[in-house]
Amino acid sequence: MKVAAADDPGQTQKDDARRGEAVLRCRDFNVRYGTAPDSVRAVDLTVRAGEIVGLIGESGSGKTSVAMACLGLLPKQAHVSAETFEVCGTDLAAADDKALTRLRGSEVAMVFQDAMGALDPSMRVGRQIGEVVARHRGLKGKARQNAVLELLRRVRVPEPEHRARQYPHQLSGGLRQRVAMALALAGEPRLLLADEPTTALDVTVQAEILRLLRTVRDEFGVGILLISHDIGVIAQTADRVAVMRDGEIVESGAVEDVLLRPTSDYTRMLLGSVPKLGERARRRPAEGAGGGTDLDGAPLFVVDGLSRSFRARGRVVHAVRDVSLRVGRGEVLGVVGESGSGKSTLAKMLVRLDQPSAGRLEMNGADYGRLRGKRLKAFRRAVQMVFQHPAGSLNPKLRVVTSMREPLAAGGVTGGEARRRIDEVLAEVGVPPETAGRLPHEFSGGQKQRIAIARAIAARPQVVVLDEPTSALDVSVQAQVLDLLLKVQQAEELTYVFISHDLAVVQAISDRVMVMYAGRVVEIAEAEALFASPAHWYTRALLEAVPSPDPRDRPESGAASPPDTGDRPEEARGCVFAARCPRAESRCRAEAPELSTLSAGHAVACHFPADREGSK
Amino acid sequence: MHATGLGPPSHRSVAAGLVGRAIALPPLTAFIARRVLRGLAVLFVLSIVAFGLVRLLPGNPADVLAGPYSDAATRARLAQDLGLNRPLTEQYLMWLGRLLHGDFGVSVYNGLPVLQLIKERLPNTLELALAATVVSILWGVPAGAIAALRQGRTFDRMARGAAFLGLATPVFVFGVCLVLVASIAVPSWPSVGFVPFSDHPVRNLQSTVLPALALGLPLGATLCRFMRTSMIEVYEQDYLRTALATGATRLQATLRHGLRNASGPVVTVAGLQLAGLVGNSILIENVFAIPGIGQLTVNSLMQKDYSVTQACILLLGLVYIVMNLVVDLIHLLIDPRVGGSR
Numbered sequence: 025m026k027v028a029a030a031d032d033p034g035q036t037q038k039d040d041a042r043r044g045e046a047v048l049r050c051r052d053f054n055v056r057y058g059t060a061p062d063s064v065r066a067v068d069l070t071v072r073a074g075e076i077v078g079l080i081g082e083s084g085s086g087k088t089s090v091a092m093a094c095l096g097l098l099p100k101q102a103h104v105s106a107e108t109f110e111v112c113g114t115d116l117a118a119a120d121d122k123a124l125t126r127l128r129g130s131e132v133a134m135v136f137q138d139a140m141g142a143l144d145p146s147m148r149v150g151r152q153i154g155e156v157v158a159r160h161r162g163l164k165g166k167a168r169q170n171a172v173l174e175l176l177r178r179v180r181v182p183e184p185e186h187r188a189r190q191y192p193h194q195l196s197g198g199l200r201q202r203v204a205m206a207l208a209l210a211g212e213p214r215l216l217l218a219d220e221p222t223t224a225l226d227v228t229v230q231a232e233i234l235r236l237l238r239t240v241r242d243e244f245g246v247g248i249l250l251i252s253h254d255i256g257v258i259a260q261t262a263d264r265v266a267v268m269r270d271g272e273i274v275e276s277g278a279v280e281d282v283l284l285r286p287t288s289d290y291t292r293m294l295l296g297s298v299p300k301l302g303e304r305a306r307r308r309p310a311e312g313a314g315g316g317t318d319l320d321g322a323p324l325f326v327v328d329g330l331s332r333s334f335r336a337r338g339r340v341v342h343a344v345r346d347v348s349l350r351v352g353r354g355e356v357l358g359v360v361g362e363s364g365s366g367k368s369t370l371a372k373m374l375v376r377l378d379q380p381s382a383g384r385l386e387m388n389g390a391d392y393g394r395l396r397g398k399r400l401k402a403f404r405r406a407v408q409m410v411f412q413h414p415a416g417s418l419n420p421k422l423r424v425v426t427s428m429r430e431p432l433a434a435g436g437v438t439g440g441e442a443r444r445r446i447d448e449v450l451a452e453v454g455v456p457p458e459t460a461g462r463l464p465h466e467f468s469g470g471q472k473q474r475i476a477i478a479r480a481i482a483a484r485p486q487v488v489v490l491d492e493p494t495s496a497l498d499v500s501v502q503a504q505v506l507d508l509l510l511k512v513q514q515a516e517e518l519t520y521v522f523i524s525h526d527l528a529v530v531q532a533i534s535d536r537v538m539v540m541y542a543g544r545v546v547e548i549a550e551a552e553a554l555f556a557s558p559a560h561w562y563t564r565a566l567l568e569a570v571p572s573p574d575p576r577d578r579p580e581s582g583a584a585s586p587p588d589t590g591d592r593p594e595e596a597r598g599c600v601f602a603a604r605c606p607r608a609e610s611r612c613r614a615e616a617p618e619l620s621t622l623s624a625g626h627a628v629a630c631h632f633p634a635d636r637e638g639s640k
Numbered sequence: 641m642h643a644t645g646l647g648p649p650s651h652r653s654v655a656a657g658l659v660g661r662a663i664a665l666p667p668l669t670a671f672i673a674r675r676v677l678r679g680l681a682v683l684f685v686l687s688i689v690a691f692g693l694v695r696l697l698p699g700n701p702a703d704v705l706a707g708p709y710s711d712a713a714t715r716a717r718l719a720q721d722l723g724l725n726r727p728l729t730e731q732y733l734m735w736l737g738r739l740l741h742g743d744f745g746v747s748v749y750n751g752l753p754v755l756q757l758i759k760e761r762l763p764n765t766l767e768l769a770l771a772a773t774v775v776s777i778l779w780g781v782p783a784g785a786i787a788a789l790r791q792g793r794t795f796d797r798m799a800r801g802a803a804f805l806g807l808a809t810p811v812f813v814f815g816v817c818l819v820l821v822a823s824i825a826v827p828s829w830p831s832v833g834f835v836p837f838s839d840h841p842v843r844n845l846q847s848t849v850l851p852a853l854a855l856g857l858p859l860g861a862t863l864c865r866f867m868r869t870s871m872i873e874v875y876e877q878d879y880l881r882t883a884l885a886t887g888a889t890r891l892q893a894t895l896r897h898g899l900r901n902a903s904g905p906v907v908t909v910a911g912l913q914l915a916g917l918v919g920n921s922i923l924i925e926n927v928f929a930i931p932g933i934g935q936l937t938v939n940s941l942m943q944k945d946y947s948v949t950q951a952c953i954l955l956l957g958l959v960y961i962v963m964n965l966v967v968d969l970i971h972l973l974i975d976p977r978v979g980g981s982r
Binding site: 095097125126127129130133134138141142144159204208210 | 877878879881882883884885886887888889896897900901974975976977
């Protein structure tokens with residue numbers, strides 16, 4: 025089913041004024057790798073100057089192949105055929121190496137997902153940009169330097185003179201992506217390919233970069249092909265959308281048409297899988313006294329004053345600071361925070377893969393911080409962990425059944441008994457037990473994560489700590505895995521500590537949610553209370569930054585806040601969030617707020633908590 | 641013992657949290673000071689090992705000095721004179737005490753001060769080691785880089801074949817072959833026989849060429865392999881893709897963004913090779929009749945010349961420590977992420 029609305033005349037007229045000439049035009053475009061069937065088939069796609077076209081698709085849908093083909097950078101074994109394949113008027117199918125090299129950077133440029141990897145780690149960023157400026161504009165010396173600073177200013181990098189002299193590792197993730205954007209724009213291209221440009225970023229930074237993309241579209245007048253698996257990102261940024269599946273475009277058109285009135289089943293399924301903030305349909309019904317927050321009964325985990333600091337070359341880095349919490353039996357505690365907030369370090373300490381620098385860890389009323397030998401082994405059996413990358417956490421050389429025997433053997437279950445349990449849990453997570461003899465690479469990402477979950481629950485633990493268990497999965501798979509996790513939790517009467525940067529995912533699964541920032545707990549509350557009336561300004565910023573999958577929610581006037589430079593106060597005396605907080609007063613910078621109770625079960629570390637009504 | 645004690649930076653955790661500074665020294669000074677202290681500690685441990693090791697070997701200097709036909713009384717008197725029958729700890733402390741005053745003792749074999757023996761030979765060995773390292777870098781690094789650039793093509797296959805041959809051929813076989821080839825091709829070239837630099841600089845350089853080639857060509861094979869692997873890894877990095885995507889040709893991208901980022905492991909290997917050469921050049925020293933540290937070490941071991949052996953072991957340890965420091969400093973220059981530059 026091919027919908028050729030990509031440049032349907034009716035659509036085009038609507039805002040023809042803003043749109044310029046086509047900078048990318050492909051018709052019946054195919055890519056084939058070796059002798060395999062075409063991985064991109066019959067794609068029709070047009071990008072005009074001054075518009076953002078979103079390309080949505082799950083992993084393996086061929087969206088990156090399209091982008092790399094536009095640069096002429098597909099691997100050698102790839103074969104491209106097309107009726108029309110023009111970038112800025114150049115026929116790419118016929119272009120030779122020389123023409124392609126001339127085209128790259130000056131007509132078409134690309135922003136990659138991982139800005140850390142996309143920048144040369146051993147060259148100052150100013151020089152890297154300068155190199156491209158020199159190559160395409162022939163500027164030298166002072167003129168080149170000025171052009172670099174001008175570019176940095178236009179992508180809203182604060183203190184460009186200072187930043188230009190820094191190396192990539194000295195910049196925060198958001199600044200790095202801005203620099204990568206400046207690098208791409210340095211040759212004054214007319215087509216900008218952005219391949220998952222915000223996927224590796226924190227949600228607040230993501231919002232800044234998406235705003236920047238719209239600014240770049242208007243100020244530079246470029247056409248942008250925005251590739252993303254995240255429907256929210258596309259909904260908030262793109263003018264037109266194409267949905268890709270298995271190498272074909274199944275639907276395309278204006279962003280509001282496609283996302284609000286989808287015509288294909290696939291788009292509808294995709295939209296249905298997106299966990300939305302403010303919807304809690306997926307949660308199980310509250311079950312009497314046993315479920316939910318059972319804080320009155322004896323808690324399973326009690327954590328008191330937990331801190332972890334690392335010494336890195338004479339500096340002390342506090343990854344986790346003075347965290348205290350209780351986790352009730354059968355509860356799902358969500359932990360949210362941006363990268364570096366200390367949530368993974370906390371998880372490692374909870375399962376005792378890392379030792380705290382200070383503080384006390386209790387499970388079932390017994391201190392397990394200093395356990396050894398047999399007792400530690402029993403603890404390990406009772407507490408299991410699931411990691412973000414299933415491919416990395418399953419040994420690629422071991423058959424699934426062998427990997428799964430390990431936790432069972434640690435508990436003394438072997439032979440036929442172990443095999444019976446393995447079959448049982450595999451069936452429970454929806455992996456056919458007959459396939460247990462296979463190697464991990466024979467399974468898809470979602471299946472691998474199912475196997476990782478099965479392995480974690482095989483030895484009948486009491487607690488499972490899940491560190492970003494769905495972050496590496498496609499949305500449709502993510503929805504299934506979340507459902508599975510809830511089902512397993514109820515069937516096995518498990519307690520979960522669920523760590524994620526994705527607020528919607530955390531909301532979909534958690535009873536209570538804890539928000540971390542710079543190693544501290546800033547807010548903790550029942551999930552519903554937290555999402556309905558966040559009290560900490562950081563929580564509010566997080567919630568506001570989540571891109572909604574509804575294009576009508578788009579904040580048209582981008583009141584640009586200063587970008588997060590990643591500079592954290594070295595030894596903050598006051599509130600750790602004060603530097604970014606809209607409500608901060610002098611007291612916040614002088615005095616660190618304690619975690620104090622707002623209402624039953626809702627605690628916040630803020631001197632001036634936001635209104636309970638949720639008004640600004 | 642890997643040279644990059646600093647390891648890759650943990651920029652994530654640094655960028656993340658609250659960063660406090662405990663030491664006020666400039667990072668580089670603190671770094672070097674820490675390294676020197678650690679080196680001294682290693683030397684101290686090594687001194688114990690060296691002292692114990694030579695005494696674990698069968699025989700002692702008294703036996704060697706007295707000769708095979710001596711009687712027990714002579715040997716006992718000699719041992720008494722040499723202080724060999726005192727408690728080991730006392731002997732060790734005496735030796736260590738003299739060491740700290742710069743007195744390395746005297747060779748029991750020829751009565752010369754150990755320091756003088758080493759001073760005579762060390763320049764020869766260092767010259768040879770440096771020359772061999774230069775040779776190995778000169779062919780190994782470019783060959784590895786070009787092989788990576790033209791991966792799978794003829795040059796790559798030839799370079800890999802040459803590297804394999806270099807690794808598989810014993811050094812002395814290679815040396816003897818070189819001498820034969822050289823004496824046939826350029827009969828006037830001084831193929832065997834070493835001339836110290838202080839005696840005749842030009843002849844010295846001439847006489848270094850063949851041994852340096854004999855040592856350096858096989859060593860370059862290792863560098864070639866490391867450089868090739870490292871470059872291929874860099875080619876898979878996003879920043880090279882970025883360079884290509886901004887209109888650089890493959891060669892430009894390699895020269896500007898590839899070589900420097902690929903050179904880290906190669907520097908480590910080359911530095912340790914150089915240190916290893918000082919101790920392991922005995923075979924080549926024999927083939928080319930060069931009076932060097934390798935010969936001195938082996939001879940002193942066979943002659944039970946305790947003070948010379950001990951000094952040689954310490955010297956080799958020192959060379960390793962210094963080379964490790966040099967390698968780390970070069971890493972600081974290559975990679976701004978190392979060493980916490982601000």
